[in-house]
């Protein structure tokens with residue numbers, strides 16, 4: 778009986794391992810001085826009729842935001858709700874890191890530009906539909922599909938990854 782159970786567990790683990798999607802690895806925090814107390818898990822909150830699917834990090838206007846991975850600026854997009862946004866792809870094109878409500882972009886930032894983890898790519902603001910009195914970074918990780926479109930991905934809750942990053946800064 779025990780052996781059967783063990784075999785079952787082993788087969789479950791191998792199925793799980795084979796089907797496990799890749800996990801995003803943040804290499805630098807989006808806000809350099811980010812602390813655990815700055816993080817709230819609002820991923821599943823409703824905003825109007827849609828799920829928020831992002832983490833809001835409240836910061837003073839103009840606070841630099843950083844590339845969280847080595848990658849490429851896939852898209853700079855002015856969206857009505859998101860304002861000034863950045864879509865940063867990792868080098869493998871597996872994940873997209875989305876920054877919204879920016880006050881502006883880093884000087885000379887351009888689509889197709891390669892960036893390194895920690896590079897300043899923009900500044901916290903309240904562009905789009907954010908409250909002008911509550912500037913913040915709206916941050917989401919998307920798992921890109923095989924077609925790797927910047928506008929189409931599956932949102933992943935960044936909260937545990939951000940928390941892990943600020944709690945173990947050694948990983949940088």
Ligand SMILES: [Zn+2]
Nearest residue numbers: 831832833915
């Ligand atoms: Zn938000």
